[in-house]
Amino acid sequence: MAKHAGFSRFVYNYGLSLFWDSLDCKASDSKRISAIKKCLTNVTKKKSEYAWIGELSSRVYQNSFQTLTTAFKRWRKGLADKPTPKLKKHRQSFTVDSSNGKVLVREGKHIKIPTLGTFRLQEPLKESYISQTFTISCTAGEWYVSFAVDAERISPIVHEIYGKTGIDLGVSCFATLSDGTEILAPKPSKQAKTKLAKTQYSARNKQLGKRKLGVKASNNAKKYFQRVAKLHAKVSNQRKDFLQQTTTNLLRKYHTLRIEDLNVKGMIANRKLSSAVSDLGFYEFRNLLNQKVNWYAGFVEVVDRWYPSSKLCRKCNSKHTGLKLKDRLFVCPSCGHTEARDLQAAINLANASEECITTRVGSIRSKDTALAGSPIKLRVRYACGHDAADGHG
Numbered sequence: 342m343a344k345h346a347g348f349s350r351f352v353y354n355y356g357l358s359l360f361w362d363s364l365d366c367k368a369s370d371s372k373r374i375s376a377i378k379k380c381l382t383n384v385t386k387k388k389s390e391y392a393w394i395g396e397l398s399s400r401v402y403q404n405s406f407q408t409l410t411t412a413f414k415r416w417r418k419g420l421a422d423k424p425t426p427k428l429k430k431h432r433q434s435f436t437v438d439s440s441n442g443k444v445l446v447r448e449g450k451h452i453k454i455p456t457l458g459t460f461r462l463q464e465p466l467k468e469s470y471i472s473q474t475f476t477i478s479c480t481a482g483e484w485y486v487s488f489a490v491d492a493e494r495i496s497p498i499v500h501e502i503y504g505k506t507g508i509d510l511g512v513s514c515f516a517t518l519s520d521g522t523e524i525l526a527p528k529p530s531k532q533a534k535t536k537l538a539k540t541q542y543s544a545r546n547k548q549l550g551k552r553k554l555g556v557k558a559s560n561n562a563k564k565y566f567q568r569v570a571k572l573h574a575k576v577s578n579q580r581k582d583f584l585q586q587t588t589t590n591l592l593r594k595y596h597t598l599r600i601e602d603l604n605v606k607g608m609i610a611n612r613k614l615s616s617a618v619s620d621l622g623f624y625e626f627r628n629l630l631n632q633k634v635n636w637y638a639g640f641v642e643v644v645d646r647w648y649p650s651s652k653l654c655r656k657c658n659s660k661h662t663g664l665k666l667k668d669r670l671f672v673c674p675s676c677g678h679t680e681a682r683d684l685q686a687a688i689n690l691a692n693a694s695e696e697c698i699t700t701r702v703g704s705i706r707s708k709d710t711a712l713a714g715s716p717i718k719l720r721v722r723y724a725c726g727h728d729a730a731d732g733h734g
């Protein structure tokens with residue numbers, strides 16, 4: 342598989358460099374790229390030093406050119422930066438497709454990828470799918486396959502709870518809702534950090550390599566780099582999973598969600614806090630809510646960053662200016678109202694007046710305009726073995 346990824350990268354870079362060389366002659370981008378493609382198949386491939394190309398799947402270079410075409414289109418439209426060469430140290434990936442239309446992917450432990458062969462999967466496919474294009478990528482030494490399938494939209498959502506629900510995001514408790522629900526984040530970070538620190542300590546005497554001095558990394562150091570990459574990948578997967586699940590559950594249950602503008606908390610110049618904030622992924626949380634809200638019918642409202650959600654007393658409306666970041670309990674100095682800080686903040690968000698809303702994403706969808714039936718594209722991703730298990734079988 343690494344060979345195919347290398348092939349894909351080679352073709353991309355090959356096309357890219359010839360593209361820049363051919364800028365002088367007048368032609369459209371698509372004509373230029375098809376000329377480069379011909380050059381690859383008719384000239385370069387025939388040279389003896391490129392004989393290896395013949396051994397690899399031809400769908401790889403077809404798709405590489407496709408990626409290149411898209412990259413140039415996006416660049417011309419000003420949607421993306423100028424395409425740059427792909428490097429070996431970047432993420433390894435390549436795409437193959439079936440040239441005879443869609444193929445059936447059977448449920449079970451094995452997957453047959455067009456033109457590549459059959460591979461054993463780490464987790465079995467739960468059902469059979471039909472798809473045409475397969476992308477194979479490598480994260481921290483493990484190969485994954487992902488493909489798009491057509492799926493039916495879920496039937497219209499009937500929310501359990503209408504009305505406005507405030508969400509207070511915090512470090513000790515990931516989210517506190519105005520109805521009292523508390524959502525705790527998994528703490529992979531702390532655990533992983535300890536593990537990472539241990540791994541780093543054990544590598545203290547390894548020859549890690551310094552390119553400037555021309556010192557190469559030792560084999561043990563390479564193994565160590567692999568281990569560290571795996572740890573990072575695990576943490577990031579756990580976090581993504583948590584955020585995806587939490588946002589879906591929230592949008593299913595509640596009709597209108599109110600969150601505070603995260604810049605306030607994100608920008609608090611508190612080093613300890615900022616690390617925790619970035620670990621928890623508050624920004625990703627908000628982005629996911631905004632993305633998904635259109636699927637579930639409902640609203641996500643962002644409350645102005647100057648709205649004092651945690652300092653305002655919800656009983657007497659006075660502002661508790663003396664409230665410190667570490668105070669977990671809110672005790673109103675004027676009326677004595679006592680409540681958990683996060684809960685009181687969440688309720689304040691839910692009750693905030695309309696003027697405090699800075700952005701509002703979402704839509705009302707009545708039951709008649711149900712989405713059921715309109716197909717969507719879903720991406721399915723499956724792990725398919727380690728580096729060692731590379732190859733057909």
Ligand SMILES: [Zn+2]
Pocket residue numbers: 654655656657658659673674675676677678
């Ligand atoms: Zn009060």
